[in-house]
Amino acid sequence: MAKASPVSPLAPKSIPAMPAVEGVRFATAEAGIRYRGRTDVLFALFDEGTTAAGVFTRSKCPSAPVDWCRANLAGGRARALVVNSGNANAFTGMKGRQAVELTAAIAARAAGCRPDEVFLASTGVIGEPLDATKFEGVLENCAARAAAGPWIEPARAIMTTDTFPKVATRTAEIAGVPVTINGIAKGAGMIAPDMATMLSFVVTDAPIAAGALQGLLARGVETTFNAITVDSDTSTSDTLMLFATGKAAARGAPAVAEAGDPRLGGFAEALHDLLRDLAQQVARDGEGASKFIEVRVEGAVDDASAKRIALSIANSPLVKTAVAGEDANWGRVVMAVGKAGEPAERDRLAIWFGDIRVAVDGARDAAYDEAATSAYMKGQEIVIRVALGLGTGRATVWTCDLTKEYVAINGDYRS
């Protein structure tokens, strides 16, 4: 069912050189879960002492691997990560739990650790039992081959309807000692032809305690992965995990136990930047996307209100189809502000497409230049800015346009 699509026109023009992260080795393999002729499993090994943090889907019907990870995060320690594509192991009942347990057992044996130090993620078809016996032998083999690179391989192995692999890297200093942060992500629709979801895994060699790591991740996700939307649909499997091997301690980096420790300022900033990079890559690979849209809302009563308004705009099918049609249809932006249910005063509202103010004081801007706006809308990156004039709350979210190709990809027209 997964159709070969051309690479998104919004893909980054180049793939960054990814350095190794000390304490992390990995390999990918063809386990034959669903796809043929491509890798579909990632096995990563973390050195002893690695801490873990994670944020997961808010779905009330999470997948079996999400349940598993949530339970194991309490321990705060990680030695292995198994990610497969092709099957989400979601809505698979008792069989799903058994598949998770078997996968963790095979992985623990291959990694030489306890099953509760293994983290799992699956992406792909919902409702089909995952045959975990396919991992027998495969994970042992991966462990034998595990190496510190190349990082593009895990990014490829976890793809479903993605049209390009998503990687990012940053460096920071903790008390003057350089540390590295690498991340990979996948996702194209929140859930796609049957398969797809948002998964992201980030690793660093910084020595950060699990509790602090969780604090950094929770803070970082709100304005990055939780600020993107493709189609407003939330997967049963969304997973973002952050692992810290602590290997930079040998080079003098101090162990940090609190997320608020001022020595983590630069690290937190670099992590946030990396998460935003990966999140934007997911929006840029939105199914059928032809334009990347940034929605900025300012002057709301508070940041949370600004974000709800921004998401209302970014999720509106009518705003997204207008952008696809290169139509600066600010009336639909007004509609989306109005339906958000947040404080807004029609007569204070102003709206810009790029730098062109199209509406002000509750009416069309008399000075608005239709030709300049039309030219702007032909671009590949569209910024919609809304000023509410009520307070200092602000938020930015990212999305893509809604095209016929989205419907074609997800309509799965049966012949």
Place this chain on the structure above:
Amino acid sequence: MAKASPVSPLAPKSIPAMPAVEGVRFATAEAGIRYRGRTDVLFALFDEGTTAAGVFTRSKCPSAPVDWCRANLAGGRARALVVNSGNANAFTGMKGRQAVELTAAIAARAAGCRPDEVFLASTGVIGEPLDATKFEGVLENCAARAAAGPWIEPARAIMTTDTFPKVATRTAEIAGVPVTINGIAKGAGMIAPDMATMLSFVVTDAPIAAGALQGLLARGVETTFNAITVDSDTSTSDTLMLFATGKAAARGAPAVAEAGDPRLGGFAEALHDLLRDLAQQVARDGEGASKFIEVRVEGAVDDASAKRIALSIANSPLVKTAVAGEDANWGRVVMAVGKAGEPAERDRLAIWFGDIRVAVDGARDAAYDEAATSAYMKGQEIVIRVALGLGTGRATVWTCDLTKEYVAINGDYRS
């Protein structure tokens, strides 16, 4: 910009014969607001003693006519209604308020009543000033021609992207005296190519006080017009009004002052049935619709929770594209249940397409017949039923599928 579209394949097969409603006369005209060669204004006159009730968009940025109607409803009396298509008079600032005042003044003069007995609705482009001077002469002329029928004319005059006029009629008895209820509606997207919204006007000859009328309408709307969705986008102009001329009193119908009066039982039921009929016609005319979808949720913790889950399913682009593709993709239904944020337990969930149970106890139904399901999905009317197994809450909502034509209609691809 309004393109001529073929009539929706989901349109009712026949238009009902609409009787007159005593105390109501109307005429339509070509005021040249935006369209050429079609009527675009409806002027209705109500006899003295007519009461009024209304429910309006919850948008925080309502149109000028919505503000006007809300203010005048306090009086509870109506003598005239002016509805125009082609321009929504929304987000038009001070000019919008002036246009509303001028329209009401012209209408009051033509009807021989006070401006605050005039109700107004506009649908069409947002953000363009409405030139109310175009109503000069036109409304006087309508008043001179006003008649008790034919009812299809007002339904036609208020259309924007609708592909068919929407009318319905019912009768009921109040204390043994027959009364009539007639209604018209328009709407195709919640907001469309630039223009469109949901408007509906219902009139009856029953003698019901304004307060009671408001109670009946508020109760009736929740499971009818507030239970349909085309694209989750809420217009700035949504308006549903109910007028009661009281003329049936001359035939012996008692004046009723309380919505809870048991003598209104049959009337309330007939009104509810008419509102549901009109609301379903709007969903059947959803932009680009090829299938009509009924979503039934049962076993929720309460009715409100059931409705939020049902709307989450009905608004999901992935569920709607799957139905367009004739794919019984229950994994996406699970996803939509999960993202609703309402109590749900994966392992108690069951899902049906029509009478075919496809999932049960948190996993695929082993007995599920793929061929029979595929055959069912080829139909034009699709019922998706979800049982949560938690309580007795239930709700039903109606929507349509999401097709490439929706994107084409709303993308307004500029050449």
